[in-house]
Amino acid sequence: MEIEKQEIEKRMAHFETICRKRGIKMTQQRVLIYREVACSGDHPDAEKIFQRVRERLPTVSLDTVYRTLWLLNDLGLIKTLGLGRERSRFEANLSGHHHFVCDQCGIIRDFYSTELDNFTLPDAVVDSQGKIKTTHFEVHGVCPNCVAEKTPQNSSYQ
Amino acid sequence: MEIEKQEIEKRMAHFETICRKRGIKMTQQRVLIYREVACSGDHPDAEKIFQRVRERLPTVSLDTVYRTLWLLNDLGLIKTLGLGRERSRFEANLSGHHHFVCDQCGIIRDFYSTELDNFTLPDAVVDSQGKIKTTHFEVHGVCPNCVAEKTPQNSSYQ
């Protein structure tokens, strides 16, 4: 699943715009690292991005890749899958449910919705993606606590 | 958000059933670790579970907590939030989209659905959970590749 050339151009242009606007230097490393993510349809991890960038720029270091990825993330140019910088979290609730994640304090609350459970994906999606086993809706936002207080519940969370 | 006593009893009973059936020893540590997750409504990470279990069993060690959590996960008694054992993965696709995750080979594919984008959560959910910013649907299953081949594309993925 490769990204279209035109889309990549668009992304690179946006990258440049944001860097200019924020006074972020467009280094060789940053351009290559961003381009690598922009070109990848497979949601790579830091190590994989490092390996791929190194093919073009053998002197690049892994710590630069990490620094750059989080910078790009903070700039809103890329996104993280899963829990981002957080470690794995666990739950014993096995009944089908969904999650509300507070982006401010990190709290995750379960909620139930039969509408969501019964939601049927378009055939096109089912056919192209494969055999579906479970579905899960994730809502991101700000929890009532953090909405009320100006200071987030847990300020260490980012 | 505490779990009801009755629900916890039910979970503990299920835990016991599975252990019996699979010939897994019900050690003090496993009971306490499972109970801790079963009682927690806050989706704790390994370290937090370790701290809480240690209050009741000061000699428990962090590596036992890790071993037990993954065991419970493999037994289907608990679930992981986020990417599980995997590291953070990144994407540059900023347009609203959803993910199909193949549980067999780990591939993650984007898909689009205006129905999902326009899906409005019940008011009750919105009110109790807070201010909503983004939503994301995650579908788990087996990708066409893995359905076709008996052997998964990437057998190292678990």
Add this chain to the structure above:
DNA sequence: TTTAATGCAAAAGATTTGCAACATG
């Protein structure tokens, strides 16, 4: 030329493993 960014090496953090001692069934 000024300031920020990189690469290196080392530190820190998180998770896993080998193994002797121990507890469970």
Add this chain to the structure above:
DNA sequence: CATGTTGCAAATCTTTTGCATTAAA
């Protein structure tokens, strides 16, 4: 009692940081 499980300590793996050097604007 036999075997699987634990705790410890050490190893491993991943990510971050301090600092002198280098490169971008």
